[in-house]
Amino acid sequence: xxxxxxxxxxxxxxxxxxxxxxxxxxxxxxxxxxxxxxxxxxxxxxxxxxxxxxxxxxxxxxxxxxxxxxxxxxxxxxxxxxxxxxxxxxxxxxxxxxxxxxxxxxxxxxxxxxxxxxxxxxxxxxxxxxxxxxxxxxxxxxxxxxxxxxxxxxxxxxxxxxxxxxxxxxxxxxxxxxxxxxxxxxxxxxxxxxxxxxxxxxxxxxxxxxxxxxxxxxxxxxxxxxxxxxxxxxxxxxxxxxxxxxxxxxxxxxxxxxxxxxxxxxxxxxxxxxxxxxxxxxxxxxxxxxxxxxxxxxxxxxxxxxxxxxxxxxxxxxxxxxxxxxxxxxxxxxxxxxxxxxxxxxxxxxxxxxxxxxxxxxxxxxxxxxxxxxxxxxxxxxxxxxxxxxxxxxxxxxxxxxxxxxxxxxxxxxxxxxxxxxxxxxxxxxxxxxxxxxxxxxxxxxxxxxxxxxxxxxxxxxxxxxxxxxxxxxxxxxxxxxxxxxxxxxxxxxxxx
Amino acid sequence: xxxxxxxxxxxxxxxxxxxxxxxxxxxxxxxxxxxxxxxxxxxxxxxxxxxxxxxxxxxxxxxxxxxxxxxxxxxxxxxxxxxxxxxxxxxxxxxxxxxxxxxxxxxxxxxxxxxxxxxxxxxxxxxxxxxxxxxxxxxxxxxxxxxxxxxxxxxxxxxxxxxxxxxxxxxxxxxxxxxxxxxxxxxxxxxxxxxxxxxxxxxxxxxxxxxxxxxxxxxxxxxxxxxxxxxxxxxxxxxxxxxxxxxxxxxxxxxxxxxxxxxxxxxxxxxxxxxxxxxxxxxxxxxxxxxxxxxxxxxxxxxxxxxxxxxxxxxxxxxxxxxxxxxxxxxxxxxxxxxxxxxxxxxxxxxxxxxxxxxxxxxxxxxxxxxxxxxxxxxxxxxxxxxxxxxxxxxxxxxxxxxxxxxxxxxxxxxxxxxxxxxxxxxxxxxxxxxxxxxxxxxxxxxxxxxxxxxxxxxxxxxxxxxxxxxxxxxxxxxxxxxxxxxxxxxxxxxxx
Numbered sequence: 001x002x003x004x005x006x007x008x009x010x011x012x013x014x015x016x017x018x019x020x021x022x023x024x025x026x027x028x029x030x031x032x033x034x035x036x037x038x039x040x041x042x043x044x045x046x047x048x049x050x051x052x053x054x055x056x057x058x059x060x061x062x063x064x065x066x067x068x069x070x071x072x073x074x075x076x077x078x079x080x081x082x083x084x085x086x087x088x089x090x091x092x093x094x095x096x097x098x099x100x101x102x103x104x105x106x107x108x109x110x111x112x113x114x115x116x117x118x119x120x121x122x123x124x125x126x127x128x129x130x131x132x133x134x135x136x137x138x139x140x141x142x143x144x145x146x147x148x149x150x151x152x153x154x155x156x157x158x159x160x161x162x163x164x165x166x167x168x169x170x171x172x173x174x175x176x177x178x179x180x181x182x183x184x185x186x187x188x189x190x191x192x193x194x195x196x197x198x199x200x201x202x203x204x205x206x207x208x209x210x211x212x213x214x215x216x217x218x219x220x221x222x223x224x225x226x227x228x229x230x231x232x233x234x235x236x237x238x239x240x241x242x243x244x245x246x247x248x249x250x251x252x253x254x255x256x257x258x259x260x261x262x263x264x265x266x267x268x269x270x271x272x273x274x275x276x277x278x279x280x281x282x283x284x285x286x287x288x289x290x291x292x293x294x295x296x297x298x299x300x301x302x303x304x305x306x307x308x309x310x311x312x313x314x315x316x317x318x319x320x321x322x323x324x325x326x327x328x329x330x331x332x333x334x335x336x337x338x339x340x341x342x343x344x345x346x347x348x349x350x351x352x353x354x355x356x357x358x359x360x361x362x363x364x365x366x367x368x369x370x371x372x373x374x375x376x377x378x379x380x381x382x383x384x385x386x387x388x389x390x391x392x393x394x395x396x397x398x399x400x401x402x403x404x405x406x407x408x409x410x411x412x413x414x415x416x417x418x419x420x421x422x423x424x425x426x427x428x429x430x431x432x433x434x435x436x437x438x439x440x441x442x443x444x445x446x447x448x449x450x451x452x453x454x455x456x457x458x459x460x461x462x463x464x465x466x467x468x469x470x471x472x473x474x475x476x477x478x479x480x481x482x483x484x485x486x487x488x489x490x491x492x493x494x495x496x497x
Numbered sequence: 498x499x500x501x502x503x504x505x506x507x508x509x510x511x512x513x514x515x516x517x518x519x520x521x522x523x524x525x526x527x528x529x530x531x532x533x534x535x536x537x538x539x540x541x542x543x544x545x546x547x548x549x550x551x552x553x554x555x556x557x558x559x560x561x562x563x564x565x566x567x568x569x570x571x572x573x574x575x576x577x578x579x580x581x582x583x584x585x586x587x588x589x590x591x592x593x594x595x596x597x598x599x600x601x602x603x604x605x606x607x608x609x610x611x612x613x614x615x616x617x618x619x620x621x622x623x624x625x626x627x628x629x630x631x632x633x634x635x636x637x638x639x640x641x642x643x644x645x646x647x648x649x650x651x652x653x654x655x656x657x658x659x660x661x662x663x664x665x666x667x668x669x670x671x672x673x674x675x676x677x678x679x680x681x682x683x684x685x686x687x688x689x690x691x692x693x694x695x696x697x698x699x700x701x702x703x704x705x706x707x708x709x710x711x712x713x714x715x716x717x718x719x720x721x722x723x724x725x726x727x728x729x730x731x732x733x734x735x736x737x738x739x740x741x742x743x744x745x746x747x748x749x750x751x752x753x754x755x756x757x758x759x760x761x762x763x764x765x766x767x768x769x770x771x772x773x774x775x776x777x778x779x780x781x782x783x784x785x786x787x788x789x790x791x792x793x794x795x796x797x798x799x800x801x802x803x804x805x806x807x808x809x810x811x812x813x814x815x816x817x818x819x820x821x822x823x824x825x826x827x828x829x830x831x832x833x834x835x836x837x838x839x840x841x842x843x844x845x846x847x848x849x850x851x852x853x854x855x856x857x858x859x860x861x862x863x864x865x866x867x868x869x870x871x872x873x874x875x876x877x878x879x880x881x882x883x884x885x886x887x888x889x890x891x892x893x894x895x896x897x898x899x900x901x902x903x904x905x906x907x908x909x910x911x912x913x914x915x916x917x918x919x920x921x922x923x924x925x926x927x928x929x930x931x932x933x934x935x936x937x938x939x940x941x942x943x944x945x946x947x948x949x950x951x952x953x954x955x956x957x958x959x960x961x962x963x964x965x966x967x968x969x970x971x972x973x974x975x976x977x978x979x980x981x982x983x984x985x986x987x988x989x990x991x992x993x994x
Binding site for chain 2: 004005006007008009010011012014015016018019020021026028062063066067070072074115119122123126127128130131132155157158159160161162163164165166168169182183184185187188194195196197198199201202205211212213214260261263264265267268
């Protein structure tokens with residue numbers, strides 16, 4: 001894993017090594033410069049993956065041979081011998097627990113160790129943590145918008161940056177609050193619940209009811225099997241009468257696909273409506289098959305739309321389902337879940353919010369330019385201060401050697417961005433944000449399971465005050481430093497002038 | 498690799514299997530619905546990766562056991578037994594050679610085989626081909642903008658969708674026409690030239706010239722080693738005089754880092770200018786070290802900017818370099834390459850084009866919604882028709898059984914989007930676009946090396962007429978079907994009404 005780094009880090013490493021600085025104690029911090037996606041909070045994710053990579057950090061003989069071929073020929077042999085000895089045994093990592101809410105400018109991961117190793121780990125950790133945190137944050141925003149009851153499913157596999165990008169998207173969407181993934185491999189590897197129904201290609205592979213095979217379905221309560229294509233076709237006539245659409249416009253291949261699917265999965269029948277015309281074909285065909293199933297004691301589980309004006313069509317579909325439910329006296333028809341997929345954005349989700357019961361959302365996997373900056377020594381301890389209502393109201397950075405602030409006691413702090421001024425705050429509760437996860441080459445803190453990380457994320461988000469939780473133009477979340485740290489920063493700044 | 502698929506494809510597969518349709522002959526085609534990034538041509542990429550995955554297509558016992566736990570409990574045992582027997586031995590894949598120019602609506606990859614296998618391969622192939630083609634296309638657009646001489650380097654590792662996404666970005670940027678990557682692992686795995694210089698973190702790790710170690714550098718021509726920090730500091734005074742900036746504003750840590758780097762890599766010294774103030778610190782420090790090196794016979798290779806208004810700063814830097822070159826009588830100083838990185842877009846590249854000699858561009862890894870659609874049998878042969886000047890002027894789809902069109906003979910075709918009308922064309926040359934790459938479970942066509950694919954892409958692009966090559970609002974590229982195929986499509990459309 002070691003050579004997953006940018007070449008400039010190797011050339012810099014050589015410089016450090018020649019200067020005798022390779023083993024100097026160093027520290028790096030990872031934080032967001034701005035809250036991603038226009039909000040204040042982000043979710044920190046990717047920690048477990050980063051720790052795995054630390055444990056495996058090592059240059060193999062082949063890696064070293066390759067580097068020898070790439071670095072200038074004047075590079076000393078002894079440097080390559082040195083590279084071959086490197087590992088992460090002297091590295092210490094502290095971080096917020098995976099899935100925690102973090103804010104811009106507050107380090108959520110700190111790496112301490114020999115300068116050269118810390119620098120080499122920089123890109124690798126960023127690569128693993130950046131994307132993970134962005135996906136988790138994006139998913140959390142969808143969850144906040146959708147509320148706790150709507151089901152969210154990630155179906156980004158075919159648009160991801162290859163298999164790995166897709167798997168990470170499934171994992172970190174789940175951590176951020178999604179319920180399901182369509183990606184079977186993600187389900188198998190990570191235990192994320194997988195869901196899925198029917199594809200356009202399946203529907204298009206049928207052209208007439210004669211192709212349906214087998215044709216019979218037994219009633220749920222038992223009894224004589226029934227020829228479902230015939231039953232569905234008779235229902236199609238009645239449905240088209242009610243909806244006043246010509247039965248010949250209902251595509252028979254689509255009807256055949258629906259019937260075939262219903263016979264295969266009678267308890268899990270969902271209609272994908274937009275292969276042909278939704279109004280004249282998809283919807284009448286769905287209603288016909290669902291009513292035929294209902295006659296045999298089964299309930300369809302929903303419909304899905306994958307194109308067009310999803311909000312507008314959802315409304316029309318709801319009207320038709322209501323009309324069918326009323327006319328044929330099938331009350332549950334009125335509340336059949338309407339799922340939508342394809343280009344679900346926060347904005348469209350906001351529009352639909354009242355309309356929907358299930359949303360299959362593919363998160364927008366935006367990579368923002370928010371990234372880390374490396375800083376040198378003076379590592380900090382980070383506290384989160386809570387008010388009497390239990391909401392965090394400030395993150396406070398202190399020097400490691402300072403005593404921990406106490407609950408109920410007044411603190412004098414400098415809020416970042418308000419230079420020169422001090423503020424006084426009295427926290428009701430004080431939380432130390434970071435734990436030490438890696439030391440002496442080993443992971444030293446038990447890592448939670450994926451569902452545990454996911455719950456932690458929801459708890460972490462739920463503690464936020466509504467003003468900080470807002471998805472757009474949130475109230476800025478204050479980040480402060482202690483007086484001692486403020487003095488140190490001022491001194492450093494002056495020294496660098 | 499088999500379970501890298503969406504669950505709905507497995508449920509559909511079960512339906513097909515129960516209906517006795519699993520082994521029906523089927524075909525799927527991959528194409529873009531629209532040209533990506535607002536242009537007409539795209540580069541087809543990802544073929545080699547897709548073929549590798551085909552060869553390995555198989556459900557392991559563990560995969561089958563997992564699927565058993567996920568599919569409804571009513572799913573028949575025999576279906577899982579059937580899954581365990583599946584492989585790609587009956588699949589045939591034809592495609593355009595990797596790196597070829599392709600246009601919207603023209604299939605660039607066709608998969609034929611048993612319906613169930615073809616459907617299961619859909620997502621996997623899309624996942625591998627979509628992203629690859631988009632990255633290659635994006636890179637090709639940067640190359641077209643930058644012209645053949647500017648060096649383009651991909652440095653997207655830390656922002657990619659994990660290690661795999663980053664490696665793919667390196668590979669397909671290279672295919673599209675980039676020169677280098679910063680990603681060492683990509684260099685090692687794929688043989689892509691790697692480049693890199695110095696990082697902000699390296700510069701920030703120094704605070705004074707006392708830290709420089711070792712301090713001496715021998716002249717290129719041999720002779721007594723010189724104390725470079727002292728020499729550089731004396732040059733700094735002269736440079737600051739010339740530029741009329743106060744020497745105390747030139748950060749000494751930055752100077753130390755530059756000197757240290759120059760001693761380590763005297764033939765490869767590049768200054769990263771924006772760690773502190775470019776004008777008062779980065780630039781004077783760079784000039785001082787470069788002039789000290791020049792005195793010892795070495796030439797600095799360039800400067801790099803990584804933040805701020807890159808275009809404006811580039812101009813100012815060029816002025817300063819010219820002034821230094823003239824004043825200190827070092828003519829090559831005027832043409833020192835200025836590299837820029839950070840958020841390089843097509844637009845900013847267009848602005849800089851005259852300014853720059855090297856561009857370290859991280860491609861915008863946009864995923865568009867352009868995607869495939871699955872179609873059923875009636876596979877096509879695709880021809881590219883060339884005019885007398887050697888430019889392709891039309892892609893023509895024909896039924897497989899039709900005779901190939903002949904060069905110099907008039908063809909009657911239907912251009913897509915002009916329904917009902919026929920056009921007559923006389924191609925000077927006719928090229929069959931697809932080759933068969935996979936048959937009987939084996940790759941049956943030699944796969945070119947990465948540099949060969951890269952050259953093919955540049956040749957393929959260079960054949961385009963300027964009107965089709967335009968990056969924005971290109972002249973629409975006509976895609977046509979033969980009369981026979983047109984009749985078939987019309988019949989199918991009527992049958993589906």
